[in-house]
Amino acid sequence: MCTDIFEQRNVCLDQILAERRSYRMFTSEVPDDDAIRRILHAGLLAPFAAAAVGTSKDYFRRFFVLRNGSASLNAVKSLAMDQVAVMAQELKEGMEKNPALRERAGSFADRLSLIQKRGLVPGIGTAPVYIVVAERKGFPPVELQSLAHCMENMWLKATALGLGFHLVSITSQMSRSAEFCSILGIPAGEWELMGCAVGVPADELSPSIRPPVEDLTRWLD
Numbered sequence: 220m221c222t223d224i225f226e227q228r229n230v231c232l233d234q235i236l237a238e239r240r241s242y243r244m245f246t247s248e249v250p251d252d253d254a255i256r257r258i259l260h261a262g263l264l265a266p267f268a269a270a271a272v273g274t275s276k277d278y279f280r281r282f283f284v285l286r287n288g289s290a291s292l293n294a295v296k297s298l299a300m301d302q303v304a305v306m307a308q309e310l311k312e313g314m315e316k317n318p319a320l321r322e323r324a325g326s327f328a329d330r331l332s333l334i335q336k337r338g339l340v341p342g343i344g345t346a347p348v349y350i351v352v353a354e355r356k357g358f359p360p361v362e363l364q365s366l367a368h369c370m371e372n373m374w375l376k377a378t379a380l381g382l383g384f385h386l387v388s389i390t391s392q393m394s395r396s397a398e399f400c401s402i403l404g405i406p407a408g409e410w411e412l413m414g415c416a417v418g419v420p421a422d423e424l425s426p427s428i429r430p431p432v433e434d435l436t437r438w439l440d
């Protein structure tokens with residue numbers, strides 16, 4: 220099976236897998252619409268939970284592209300900051316009552332307070348394009364897993380196109396916000412959401428460094 224053609228395909232694939240990094244700094248150059256469409260198409264090719272979403276004729280995945288400087292992105296920027304404030308307050312109260320949470324969530328709490336100081340959620344207003352993907356809720360509720368597959372496909376495609384990409388996971392918390400969903404034009408509560416930022420990378424990151432796979436693997440008899 221390992222013919223030359225498969226070897227060549229794997230050289231390309233391995234390179235893209237290793238070069239996929241979280242790029243969080245972008246130039247002001249806006250990726251063209253065709254590149255964005257190709258990234259969305261890669262997301263559409265990702266697996267979905269067929270048994271959970273059933274056979275509804277209304278397609279269960281949607282994409283929303285918000286460009287920096289647009290009215291919709293400006294509105295979302297402040298909604299995202301409101302969400303950060305809610306999360307920071309809830310976490311603070313939880314950590315006061317629960318010492319185990321205090322220990323585990325300390326660095327996340329610090330991150331939320333840094334975002335509050337800066338006044339911007341990374342990826343929403345810091346990148347030329349913010350993309351939201353919606354997956355219809357089904358049973359069992361596995362839409363976040365489907366969205367993760369979708370995001371990974373989009374991430375790999377962005378990498379192959381030479382674009383930078385990072386996840387914006389606060390998007391998921393915003394799925395319950397009626398205001399956010401109304402900007403997207405979807406009913407609140409029916410869709411799970413995930414987001415990412417895309418742009419031309421301002422810097423170059425080294426390929427991923429991971430421990431040898433054998434150190435982390437047990438082959439069972």
Ligand SMILES: Cc1cc2nc3c(=O)[nH]c(=O)nc-3n(C[C@H](O)[C@H](O)[C@H](O)COP(=O)(O)O)c2cc1C
Pocket residue numbers: 239240241242243341385386387388389427
């Ligand atoms: C579930 C999940 C949520 C993440 N959320 C964010 C996020 O909101 N913002 C961000 O910049 N990176 C986010 N990341 C990216 C990780 O921080 C990143 O993948 C990790 O540090 C490894 O770095 P690399 O992507 O450059 O290999 C998330 C990753 C995962 C798996």
